[in-house]
Amino acid sequence: MAEYKHGEMDTSVQEKTFAGFIKWSTWVAGAAIFALIFMAVFNS
Template identity: 45%
Template sequence: MADYKHGSMDITEQEKTFNSFITFTIRTVVTIIVLLLLLAMWNA
């Protein structure tokens, strides 16, 4: 444990995964909002 230096770990894969997750989440939320708006207009 004494050999560990804060900030020395390679986190490129974690960053890619996080960015993919955020992109997926944003696209999903936008799609749901658009579908809800279309349903609201269709039923009005």
């Protein structure tokens, strides 16, 4: 087993995945808010 050294792991893939998750979550939250506003305005 290799000796662990703090800060040497390449985390670029994890950072890209997290950024994509945050971007996707923002879009989903925005779409949900838009849908709620749309239903509130056009509810008869």
